[in-house]
Amino acid sequence: MQTHEIRRRFLDHFARAGHTEVPSASLILADPNLLFVNSGMVQFVPFYTGEQTPPWATATSVQKCVRTVDIENVGITTRHNTFFQMAGNFSFGDYFKREAISLAWSLLTSSVKEGGYGMDPEKLWATVYLDDDEAVEMWLETGVPLERIQRRGKADNYWSMGIPGPCGTSSEIYFDRGPEYGVAGGPEADEDRYIEIWNLVFMQFIRGEGIGKDDYEIVGRLPRKNIDTGMGVERVAFLLQGVDNVYETDLCRPIIDKAEELTGRSYGVVHADDVRFRIVADHSRTVSMLISAGVNPGNDGRGYVLRRLLRRIVRSARLLGAEKPVMAELMSVVSAQLAPSYPELATDFSRIETVAVGEEIAFLKTLNTGSALFDNTAAAVKAKGSAVIAGADAFTLHDTYGFPIDLTLEMAAEAGLSVDERGFRALMAEQRERAKEDARSRKHAHIDLSIYKELVDRGATEFTGFDELTSEAKVLALIADGVRVPVATAGQDVEVILDRSPLYAESGGQIADRGSITGAGLKLTVNDVQKIAKKLWVHKTTVEQGQITEGDVVQAQADPAWRRGATQGHSGTHMVHAALRQILGPNAVQAGSMNKPGYLRFDFNWQGQLSEQQKADIEAVSNDAVGANFPVNTFVTDLTRAKEMGAMALFGENYGDEVRVVEIGGPFSIELCGGTHVQYSSQIGPITVLGESSVGSGIRRVEAFVGLDSYRHLAKERALLAGVASSLKVPTDEVPARVEQLVERLKVAEKELERTTMAAVLSSAGSFVDTAERVGAVLLVAVAAPEGMPTGDLRTLATDIRSRFGGEPAIVVLLGNADGKVPFVVTVNKSAQDLGFKAGDLVASFGPSIAGRGGGKPEMAQGAGTDPSGIAAGLAAVRTWVAESA
CATH class of the missing domain: 3.30.930.10 (Bira Bifunctional Protein; Domain 2)
Known part of the structure; x- marks a missing residue:
């Protein structure tokens, strides 16, 4: 079955x-x-x-x-x-x-x-x-x-x-x-x-x-x-x-079959391989469902769980022998198997695939970086004459660089080393316990909402704010400090439940209205409005004068200026969303938003930074729609019909059978939305895109001003431009060209300074050659470099010094001192290498003295320390080590 x-x-x-x-x-x-x-x-x-x-x-x-x-x-x-x-x-x-x-x-x-x-x-x-x-x-x-x-x-x-x-x-x-x-x-x-x-x-x-x-x-x-x-x-x-x-089963085995095809190994032959095949099958399903629910890879919370699952898939596939990316094909199989029960996996497949593949590509780079770090760690272990990678080193590779322990174990075996697994597991256990303690500290009982139950059962608050800003209403209940109270007086903060209200309760990215509740000798300031059980409006207020009593008939009013700005911000959000999809394509799907009077921010799923041209195009398309003076139509329909019309919905949101649709300019923008909006797009006013940034792996954020706030921002920018033009003594339209000229002149000056500096560095090479000491069969230059010299110059100087010894065995060790750090470079020529000297081994001799670590190839190693006071001791340690090894 x-x-x-x-x-x-x-x-x-x-x-x-x-x-x-x-x-x-x-x-x-x-x-x-x-x-x-x-x-x-x-x-x-x-x-x-x-x-x-x-x-x-x-x-x-x-x-x-x-x-x-x-x-x-x-x-x-x-x-x-x-x-x-x-x-x-x-x-x-x-x-x-x-x-x-x-x-x-x-x-x-x-x-x-x-x-x-x-x-x-x-x-x-x-x-x-x-x-x-x-x-x-x-x-x-x-x-x-x-x-x-x-x-x-x-x-x-x-x-x-x-x-x-x-x-x-x-x-x-x-x-x-x-x-x-x-x-x-x-x-x-x-x-x-x-x-x-x-x-x-x-x-x-x-x-x-x-x-x-x-x-x-x-x-x-x-x-x-x-x-x-x-x-x-x-x-x-x-x-x-x-x-x-x-x-x-029928929903998992096809994923394993695809993994066999991608890796070249067979399920049911080796137990360790079977575990990895099962991880691929299990996690692939979970990854697909989480991305479909609107989760994106990140470094904490839900995003971290998704990232961890994705990395376990990639890791397991690599250990099974996969040499190419696998996520695209795995996601395709998952969609085919689960879509009959969860059709959103098919309709949203393009986005699911994009997110999964993007994270896979990023992690493959991490694996490459981790491999290089492992090589350095293995070299340091061998230099000490040991055959065991410390648990702390394995933990650092895993925790800091995301390098899986399975790969560390495998690569260690290939290098003839083992890993202190007990030490690694102990550190992992400590980390898990810290995480559990943190979770326990944050875990608490469900918030007690029973005080609102009777009110919720009476029925929903009638929201009148689509048609009016002032409504007569009856006070159904007053709640102070979590307790029902019959009356509240001046100076008291109180939650007010009304049978009807024109004030918008925060939802859908739109923050709540500000306003007032008034009556005979009564005034309350409304600071916030929230929903309970998605249907009961709770007005969080401060009593300014008089007293309010349960059963009172009052006037509830939304601040007109606030509402006007809020509608501009919310309708502007729809404009930007539509423009994003027009410029970037259907994969630019909403991942969250926030709008308030004069301002909006919009988060969307996308891999990579937007270009300046794309940002300019998004702003232009948004403002073209504003200028077109599109009518804004709202209507209620059933969810199936709304989806057939192409209405956009927010991933992870649960919608009822009936939904409200906001349509701006026909096909230009059509979304499911319960917020307040302008009547015509021109009422939004100008939209100014402030910038675009990353807020997590695969999630970008656009921020913008609308209406008068947009105008004020542009006026400020114009004043700044006028100031720059005045300083440069050119008309404003010539400022870009003038700035570009200055930048080019600065680049030329910097290059000239770099050449002068390098010439000075190389001119000092001869003096360092004169300090060479003969230690056994090699010539050793082990000195402190000029203070402040950066690592790049150290490397150039060390290479030049080495070249001056010709074919004679030579070792050069330069320790710098820059901003409290100790950058260092070690280089060993071919003749010295033939005698058994390697740059990485030398680092181990002086590293403890300067609290430093580093690594590289046999001919050159570099790194940095944190203790400049140990430079003299470190140079002495080099001389001792070379003498004992000669």
């Missing part, structure tokens, strides 16, 4: 049982505790906690999930994935244990003709919590004998999210793969033979603080009993498809 069919059968089974089919949420949700959605129930948490009332009593979904906690174990075990699909059925105060057990059992054991999975009931086992006699009785009712029901403790059969919040006992269903996979005795005896496929959580309690799966207390009960279940789609797939593990 194919995986796509397994998903469909699950949803159909529960739909027939009255459940509402809910689409998978994005992998990225606004939850401070989660980098990614990691279970099927995450999007339903507000319903379980009672913060929101669910729109249905029961639901079913197949949720895309990502877990990277045990990323190092991927491929080593054969049943874990970083990306996986969790099929689930959920009850919000409707049915409980008996129905959950019955529904799961019937889907698993019903025949394929009846819409089930056709599993043999004799191969299924159940586990329950220690004292859950009720669950045991219910499993007996289904026909599972007592000997196939096992009781387990809190760590195994008690579920929570790992933080204070919903929890409850659970019952898990296991499939017995048979004696060839392990010993008998049920899940307690062997979880390789007995594979968990379904977890039924009987959620009815609230857990407190604690760490781990069982170190916490139960501090209360949920408002009602709920059901949360999760069936691992990939695990069921490998069982129903008769393969040994999740990597050999």
